[in-house]
Structures are given as C-alpha cells and as structure tokens.
Amino acid sequence: EVRLVESxxxxxxxxxxxxxxxxxxxxxxxxYWMHWVRQAPGKGLEWVSRIYSDxxxxxxxxxxxxxxxxxxDNAKGFLYLExxxxxxxxxxxxxxxxxxxxxTFRAFDIWGxxxxxxxxx
Amino acid sequence: xxxxxxxxxxxxxxxxxxxxxxxxxxxxxSDFLNWYQQNPGKAPKLLIFGASNLQSGxxxxxxxxxxxxxxxxxxxxxxxxxxxxYYCQQTYNSPRTFGQGTKVEVK
Numbered sequence: 001e002v003r004l005v006e007s008x009x010x011x012x013x014x015x016x017x018x019x020x021x022x023x024x025x026x027x028x029x030x031x032y033w034m035h036w037v038r039q040a041p042g043k044g045l046e047w048v049s050r051i052y053s054d055x056x057x058x059x060x061x062x063x064x065x066x067x068x069x070x071x072x073d074n075a076k077g078f079l080y081l082e083x084x085x086x087x088x089x090x091x092x093x094x095x096x097x098x099x100x101x102x103x104t105f106r107a108f109d110i111w112g113x114x115x116x117x118x119x120x121x
Numbered sequence: 122x123x124x125x126x127x128x129x130x131x132x133x134x135x136x137x138x139x140x141x142x143x144x145x146x147x148x149x150x151s152d153f154l155n156w157y158q159q160n161p162g163k164a165p166k167l168l169i170f171g172a173s174n175l176q177s178g179x180x181x182x183x184x185x186x187x188x189x190x191x192x193x194x195x196x197x198x199x200x201x202x203x204x205x206x207y208y209c210q211q212t213y214n215s216p217r218t219f220g221q222g223t224k225v226e227v228k
Contacts, residue, residue, distance in 0.1 A: 035217065037165075045157075045165065045208055047217040061216050062122075095164055099212070106212035107155040107170035114164055 002026040002110055004096050009115030016086050016119070022079040022096030022112055030054070030074035033099040035108060036081050038092035038117075048094070049081065064090075086119045093117075123147050123211050127220030133228040140196040142223045144209035153213035154192045156185055159222075160205045168207075169194060199225070 008020040022034070036048040049060045049070040058070050069082040079096050094115050097108040124147040134140050144154065152172040157165040167176045169185035172192055182200070186193045196203055204227055209220040 044222045045159075045210075045219040047210075047219065050215065050217070059215050100170070104174075105153050105155065105171035106217075107167050107176075108157070108165070108210070109167050109170075109176065111164035111166070 002098075004098065004110055004112035006094065006096050006112040006115035009094065009117045011118045011120065012086055013121050014087060014119055017082070017084045018086065018117060020081040020083070020094055020096075020115055020117070022081075024077045024079065024098070027098070027110075029077040033106070034072060034079045035097045035099055036070065036079075037095045037097055037108070037111075038090075039095070039114075040089070040092045043092075046092075050099070051079070083117070086117075088119050091117060091119045122216055123150060123213065123218050125209055125211055125218050125220040127209055127223055129223060130221060131224040131226060133226050134199050135228045136199055136201060138199045138228075140199055140203075140225060142194045142207055142209075142225075144192045144194075144220050145190055146192075146211055146213075149190075150211045150213035152187065153211055154185075154187070155210045155212060156183075156194045157208045157210065158203075158205050159208065165208065196225075 003025050005023045035050045051058045051070045067085045071080045096112045098110040127144045154172045156169040159165045172187045173185045182197045184195045206222045206224045
C-alpha cells in the first residue's frame with residue numbers, strides 16, 4: 001500500500017522550534033517531488049514547501065521563507081520540515097504530499113493523514 | 122504568484138443534483154489544474170488532474186473541463202458521500218496555489 005505518515009506535531013510556544021517528519025512507504029520514495037501543505041483551523045489549504053527528488057531544489061511559501069527548512073532522506077524514505085521562530089499563525093494541520101510527474105500535471109496524488117502543530121503560550 | 126479564484130464559496134444541493142464549481146487563474150496555467158475533495162478531519166483526495174483527467178478510483182460522476190480561462194468541476198448525480206469541500210490547485214509553477222474552497226452542503 002502506498003502510504004505517507006506524518007509525525008512530530010505538538011504544542012509549542014511562540015518563538016519555538018519543531019521538526020515534522022513524514023514517512024513514505026509502498027513506492028520508490030526517491031523518485032518523487034515531495035511537498036508540505038498546511039491548513040489552519042477552519043481555513044483552506046496553503047502550500048508550504050517542496051523538495052525535488054534528489055533534494056537539489058527546494059522552495060518555500062513567502063509566509064515561511066527563512067524560518068522553515070525542508071529536507072529528505074531518500075535512503076530511509078523520510079521527508080522533514082524544520083520549523084523555527086514559530087508564530088501563532090503557523091498553527092495548522094500539516095500534511096505531506098507526493099507529487100506526480102509532468103505528464104500527469106504534477107498533481108498531489110498521495111497525502112498523509114496530517115499532524116497538528118499548535119503555537120500558543 | 123498565481124491567484125486561484127474559486128466560486129461559489131459554498132452551495133446547497135440535494136442528492137441527485139448536478140453541481141458545478143468554477144475556478145479561474147490570474148494568469149495562464151495551461152492545463153495544470155487539479156481538483157481535490159476534502160471531508161472534515163480528513164486529508165484532501167485527488168479527484169481530477171490536468172483539468173479533465175479522472176484520477177484512478179474516482180467515480181465517473183466527477184468530471185472536469187476547461188473553457189478559456191475558466192476551469193469547472195462537475196458532479197453529475199450528487200451522492201451523500203459527496204457533501205464535502207472542494208479545492209482547485211494550480212501546479213503550473215511555484216508556489217502551488219489553491220483556491221479558497223467550495224463547501225457543498227445539504228439543501
């Protein structure tokens with residue numbers, strides 16, 4: 001079964017840090033672009049970051065640039081999101097997602113169940 | 122950044138109805154437009170990719186189309202499990218922006 005499982009969500013104080021993990025299984029993890037998407041309580045989906053299959057290309061939403069860092073370990077099948085200087089507005093469910101190739105329009109075909117990050121004092 | 126404008130933000134419908142949701146991009150995105158369904162407390166699920174291609178396993182009552190700058194998701198014969206929120210997304214360039222969402226509610 002193709003699967004993504006996130007972990008690492010927690011309650012953290014403003015200004016704090018957190019690292020999220022996403023484990024991929026049932027597919028050749030190293031061949032895919034991977035993304036993080038978040039959803040604040042009662043709000044819509046917001047794309048956060050992406051990383052190329054070999055890790056050589058990474059980019060970020062303006063709202064997290066300079067504070068978040070995406071990375072991956074293809075040998076272990078893991079995707080990570082290092083989050084620093086957290087703010088209340090970073091409170092959200094964070095999803096990892098797999099993107100398909102150009103011929104299938106780079107859609108996000110597999111999603112994890114999400115992990116909850118709450119930034120509050 | 123490409124802005125995705127989705128309409129309506131919500132609609133009320135009955136089982137068996139035909140439902141149409143529209144999405145417009147702020148610039149050309151070719152056919153790099155995808156549709157997702159999200160149920161409360163669940164992850165989004167891919168329905169349509171590349172404007173009109175049905176994802177494997179998705180019922181044929183879902184369809185997507187493009188006319189000029191407008192993209193449309195149509196549900197023909199709404200089923201009880203289709204009451205959910207639907208999002209469009211462009212994957213033409215980065216950032217991969219989503220529409221605001223359309224909540225399909227019971228009439």
